Amino acid sequence: MKITFLCKGTRGDARPLLALAKQWRRSKPAWQVTLACTFSVSCTLSQEIGNDIEVVKLPDQPAQQMSSEELTKLLRAEVECCLAASHDTSIIVFNLFTLEGWFIANHLSIPCVAASPFLLNRAPPDRFYKELQAVQPEIFDSLKHASPGQVSMAEVDHWMWRLFLDDLGDACASVGLQNVPFLKDTQVLLPSPTPLLYGISPSLLRQQAFWPDSVRVCGCWEMTSPDPQLVPNKELVTLVESMSSPLIFIGFGSMETLYRQVIDWKKTVTDINSALAACNAFALWQCYTDEVRQVFKDLSPGRICHWKGSFPHCWLFQHCVGVVHHGGIGTTTSALRAGLPAVVCPFQSEQHYWAEQLSWLGVGVQCPSIKTASINDYLRSFKTILSTPLSDAAKQLQLKIQNEDGIKIALSVIEQQLKK
Template sequence: MHVMLMTYGTRGDVQPFVALGRGLIDKGHQVTLAAPERFAGFITDHDLEFTPLTDALIALMDDPQFAHASDPKASALAKLTSLFAIGKKARGLHDTLLDDIFRAIDQAKPDVIVFHPKTFGALPIGRHFGIPVVMAQLIPSFIPTGDYPHMGVPDLGPRGTLGRWYNRATGKLIYRLLNTTLRRQVCRWAARRQNGINAKGLDILQSCKSGTLPIVHAFSKAVINRPTDWPTHATVTGYWFLDGTAQTTPPDTALQNFVERHKNLIYIGFGSMPGNDPTAMAEMIVKAVSQAGVSAIVATGWGGMENINWPSNILAVREVPHDWLFPKVDIVIHHGGAGTCAAAMRAGRPSIIIPFFGDQPFWAKRLHELGVAPRPIKPAKLDAAMLARRIKTVLETPAYRKNAERVASKIAIEDGISNAIAEITHAASQ
């Protein structure tokens, strides 16, 4: 069976698909992975056939306007202005992405397509070519449920103080907005290209209910129970972890030596989220680490903190394999991205989360409910003293570590990749 995997976004959006691809290959299937060009080396290093998608949209994250939009200290007007500017720059880039999706599917002609929602065009394009399609979700964002509100709207309290009606209503509202927006994008692109793609009337939720679009969710039931009001063809498989030599081989000697020399070691990484002033963020981290009396490994990511003069008790790295490092630290401090949350819980380590936007507040709240993280810190209120207090609290409260290890033991017995492959194989046979 030839499986085309298609994803778009940051490393957190790509790595689970690499893991799934490796699992499919190990089962004897052929795999083609379409993803942003910047991840070509990462994907081919894992012996996967790679097809590039334009980097243009994801490159907007490097734009200064993105930093303004995610800056917690910026005013609402400033954020809206920045978001408008980003949206203006994105015009036309969606067509380029859809062109690449069309080309990738047309050239590969796979037996089944597994696509990330950010490559929504794969659904109507795949159907145009008569290819079965499966949607792969890393977060529970498309299907309404009464269990929790949509992550794009306020949570009014435990389970939502307006109850299941409010939760389900928010999910339906956001779903309709997303489905309509994405459908219109594809329809306008198809009309301009005159390629015969028909997206009129396309409805993801109805397709899932009818069984023509299975949706697999790559997270653990130990973290989020599968809602009982979801359609039958919406499944929760467990996480898709990328295992390999990183678990036994340190990335480099300097990092290995630093880990061996320091006790009370924490990890700090915010991906692309440090905001409009990475220097101020770095200074805050240095003070917090000093006040808490710990040592830290700081992942600079895309955040602009590469050229900081760090003290000897802090080691800065561009990136580091979470599966190798997290079991060796005492606390994981991060922005609440789905992938980082998963890696921290798998390692049995407590988190301290500073959520910036998107799905991050949702995961931050969920990890707090599980008892593996204290109450999340709002970015606008983050300072060195507050972060130092949270670090000390987590280190001095054994329950956080015990709860994290309990969740890790449940995650360990799941086989998310095998479960996903079973769903994909079934979809391809229909």
């Protein structure tokens, strides 16, 4: 038996599905577990992936802007790799950057589950339903009058409208997959709804009454205890133990790479260092790019130490009093699970939502964009997370999150799909 996890995107996008894959492998050692992710992510997460999970490496998207022809070739290559990864599999779990997983499962006549570590807060374009009715009137009418137990407009409105995007359909058709959802030859066939699972704590995101029943908030998907294979680097341990307190973690994950040419990192590091000095705090900055590492070499700021590469957050956060990050759900959850308040500097999309949520819950501060933030912005934010009220609130929320088992809930839904 085999289960395949398909997850394009960044490290933060892949880690939650990796946590599901690892737990499935532990609980079902006889199963083959395959993880398809980009080449760069597979390299970054190689230690976490270990040797008991088969990895299929998807092509990376180049940093420079691609022509439409180049993008078409990339999309086709991605679908081909995902199709190869799904050979002889019994079920597919895909994230919402890898929607071809739905078409592949349909082609293979096997069940599938959609899994998202972030909230979908983007509605279909205004023209979507009008175009669907004009181009595929039978599908439109069938969805509108779907019977109980069939996929309906509710699922399409929440997330499945993305399956109708032209570039995705064209890429699927180019490798012989059906490119129009719910259509076989010329006949409309509405299947049972595909479950969409949110790997988010219900303490952060409540199940909404207007969502379809197939959408479920499970709880976060994170390995709750340090993996024995993930031993912190000895040099890092020595560095952390030598640093003064209070210690704050700073890490912007993949945003540092995506925005390496956009942000004035020299100004950012200098301003943060000055703010730390003003409130007598220190920081460990997790670096991913040469641009940021060069800033530290040139400036040698006295309040910040930097470290290149990955390490287990669950280990490091035991030594910290707060976290400064971009608002990715992975770092957000890791910080809350550790009982740490956060300063969130959002860059894009759902990161602004999580910054607002943490502020509303009283466990975080929303800082202005790094492009515009000043020394005073950082100073106010650092002083706030170092204060007792935010620290106490984060500890209280930690107790709630620690009692959740999002991975167990998600895997139980996957098993239910297998039985169907």
